[in-house]
Amino acid sequence: MSKNLNNLNNIRTLRAEARNIELAVLEELHQKFKTVVTERREEESAREAEAHKKAEKLAFYQELLMEEGINPAELVNSLSPAGTAKKKRAKRPAKYRYSDENGQVHEWTxxxxxxxxxKAAIDNGGSLDDFLIPVP
Structure with a gap:
């Protein structure tokens, strides 16, 4: 909660601040708070109604599946995850070959x-083409 909201939630701070505000302004603030609270209650009520409606539909379809002899778990397992899975890209072929200071040969794409x-060879005047792997 932000500092401003903490101040609004503290009755002692509210009373102290209210002493410095005209009554008409306080009444206007009160009305605005009532409006915000009413809107929030309506939103919560709509969310709960939607959740209840969804739960009823799920229960109805689950019962319908069970009457047909289909276990809902079977239905879920029969769905193919292939459409949602991201395809893995093929590994790129190496274009360059080099030997390290130990004499081991490495390849780089x-x-x-x-x-x-x-990098050291290029910095010393060499070319990247010197490391190209010959294409058969």
Whole structure:
């Protein structure tokens, strides 16, 4: 809760502040608070009615499925998750090959951070094409 709301929620602070405000302004604030509270109650009531309506529909369909001999769990399990699953991208082929200081050979796709061995070679006047893997 914000500091302003904490002040509004404290009766002692409200009384102290109300002493500095004209009665007409207090009555206007009171009316506005009543309007806000009424609107909020209506929203909550509508939400509860919607939830109740949905629960009734679920119970109706569950009963209908059970009468037909279908377990609702079977229905849920029969839905295919393939439509919602994100397809995994194929691994990119390597474009460059280099050897590290230990003599191990590594490959790089050309994406992401440039390996330090290749970066050092380029900084010393080399070319990225020097590391290209020959295409058969």
């Amino acid at each position: 050309g994406q992401g951070r440039t390996p330090s061995v290749i």
